Amino acid sequence: TNMPSTSQSNSPSVVPSDVPSLSLTPRMEVRKIVNLSHVWETVSLTGFASPIPICSVEYPTSNLPYLQPVLVRMRNVISTSFEIRLQEPIKPSEVFNSFEQDVNPRSVDCLIVEKGTWKLPDNRTILAESYTSTVTDSWSTSWNGEDQTSSISSLVDPIVVLGQIMTYNDTGYSAFWSKGDNVNTPPSTDVFFTGKHVGKDPQTSRNNEEIGYVVIERGHGSAYGIEFEAGVTAPSTIDWIQDTDGYPHQYDVPFSSPPEV
Numbered sequence: 001t002n003m004p005s006t007s008q009s010n011s012p013s014v015v016p017s018d019v020p021s022l023s024l025t026p027r028m029e030v031r032k033i034v035n036l037s038h039v040w041e042t043v044s045l046t047g048f049a050s051p052i053p054i055c056s057v058e059y060p061t062s063n064l065p066y067l068q069p070v071l072v073r074m075r076n077v078i079s080t081s082f083e084i085r086l087q088e089p090i091k092p093s094e095v096f097n098s099f100e101q102d103v104n105p106r107s108v109d110c111l112i113v114e115k116g117t118w119k120l121p122d123n124r125t126i127l128a129e130s131y132t133s134t135v136t137d138s139w140s141t142s143w144n145g146e147d148q149t150s151s152i153s154s155l156v157d158p159i160v161v162l163g164q165i166m167t168y169n170d171t172g173y174s175a176f177w178s179k180g181d182n183v184n185t186p187p188s189t190d191v192f193f194t195g196k197h198v199g200k201d202p203q204t205s206r207n208n209e210e211i212g213y214v215v216i217e218r219g220h221g222s223a224y225g226i227e228f229e230a231g232v233t234a235p236s237t238i239d240w241i242q243d244t245d246g247y248p249h250q251y252d253v254p255f256s257s258p259p260e261v
Contacts, residue, residue, distance in 0.1 A: 027051075027113070028111070029045070029112045030109070030111055030226060030259075030260045031043060031109070031110045032107060032110075033084065033108045033109075034107045035107070036072075036085065036086055036106055036107070036108045037085070037086055037103055037105045037106075038087065039085055040083045040085045041083065041085060042081050043081060043082055043083070043084060043110065044080065045112065046080070049114065050114065050116075051079065051082070051113070051114060051115070052113050052114070052128035052129070052166075052212040052213070052214060053077060053084075053110050053166070053212065054111045054113075054163065054212065054213075054214055055074065055084055055108050055109065055111075055164060056072070056109055056110075056261065057070055057072060057086070057106050057108055058106060058261070067106070068103065070087060070088050070089075070104075070106060071173060071175050072085075072086065073085050073087045073168055073173070074165060074168065075166075077166050077167075084108065084110075086103050086105075087103075088173075089199065109260035109261055110260075111162065111260075113214050115128050115130065117154055120221060120223045121221070121222070122219070124216065124217040124219060124221065125154055125155050125216075126214065126216040126217075127151065127152060127155060127214065127215045127216075129151050129212070129213055129215075130166060130212040130213070131146075131148070131210070131211060132209075132211075133165075133194075133195055133196050133210070135196075136174065136195075136197075136205060136206040138197065138198045138199065138204040139200045140200065141204050143179070144195070145177070145179055145193030145194055145195035146193060147192070147193055148193065149189075149190070149191060149193075151192075152189055152192055152215050153189070155189050155217055156189065156217055157188050157190075157217075158188070158217070158218040159188065159189060159215050159216065159217055159218065160215070160218050160232060161178045161192070161213060161215050162214045162215075163176030163177075163194055163211060163212065163214070164211070164213075165209050166209070166210045166211065166212045169209050170206045170207035170209065172198070172201070172206055174196040174198050175197050175198075176194065176195075176211060176213070177194070177196070178193060178195075179191075179193050180193075186232055187215075194211060196209055218230050218231055218232070220251070229252060229253065231252060
């Protein structure tokens with residue numbers, strides 16, 4: 001098993017989680033990719049038929065020195081691998097210019113779940129699904145999303161939603177988002193919308209993209225050797241990330257070692 005790199009090199013490397021492979025459904029893995037940059041990196045998989053990968057960027061406790069905001073772009077998701085890279089949320093016309101290529105390498109944590117609806121050992125339900133998103137929302141035009149409520153009818157509230165834009169059909173950035181009754185309400189089994197969002201980008205149109213999402217009933221538990229916690233933070237005013245430190249959050253149950261988030 002590879003251990004996290006302590007080298008200062010900017011070469012990306014994939015660090016598998018130190019947990020046993022899942023031989024039973026649901027198939028679920030946690031992976032850490034260190035030193036990911038704007039260059040595409042392949043993450044290899046084993047044992048999946050239709051994986052749904054969800055990835056998030058790690059930010060330091062203090063954002064000084066300043067690290068620009070970035071998001072994870074993904075493409076070529078197949079049973080044995082997927083590709084990811086970092087992208088700074090800038091105008092599509094500026095993609096791949098020298099400014100974006102200065103993206104600071106960052107660690108990225110990924111959760112990969114087999115597509116479908118599964119029961120966990122503690123009887124909670126986890127669901128992984130994907131669909132083609134034809135709606136693009138933005139700060140200035142709409143917060144509509146696309147109705148996915150029917151897909152989670154087997155789950156019980158409260159739920160936690162994770163999501164990822166899984167394709168690279170448009171070079172312009174977009175990010176996964178979700179809502180319940182309105183933009184200020186978290187999803188529930190009664191109302192669940194997902195979509196892709198471009199924030200304040202003045203160019204508000206995007207090509208269709210495949211969106212993957214994982215929904216799990218809230219709580220702390222362990223499945224096939226993976227200890228995990230699914231929860232929702234209290235409402236926070238995040239606004240600009242520039243020169244802003246991270247927002248602290250306590251786990252419901254302490255972990256024995258720092259988990260991927």
